[in-house]
Amino acid sequence: MAVVIDQENCIGCGVCEGVYPDLFEMASDGKAKVKNLSNYDASLAQDAASQCPVNAITVS
Numbered sequence: 001m002a003v004v005i006d007q008e009n010c011i012g013c014g015v016c017e018g019v020y021p022d023l024f025e026m027a028s029d030g031k032a033k034v035k036n037l038s039n040y041d042a043s044l045a046q047d048a049a050s051q052c053p054v055n056a057i058t059v060s
């Protein structure tokens with residue numbers, strides 16, 4: 001499985017980090033980044049993706 005953030009579309013709202021701070025973090029450029037986890041909770045990742053206001057998160 002993989003989690004990808006569309007850096008062009010991300011508006012830096014921080015919602016994903018709020019939902020799943022172990023996986024998402026806000027970088028100095030104001031965009032969200034995916035941390036390098038060997039295991040992650042796909043359900044939480046999906047929650048974050050569904051709450052992203054610009055649909056910038058893809059969980060596959």
Ligand code: SF4
Binds near residue numbers: 005
């Ligand atoms: S929820 Fe979406 S728009 Fe907001 S910081 Fe995360 S990826 Fe970016």
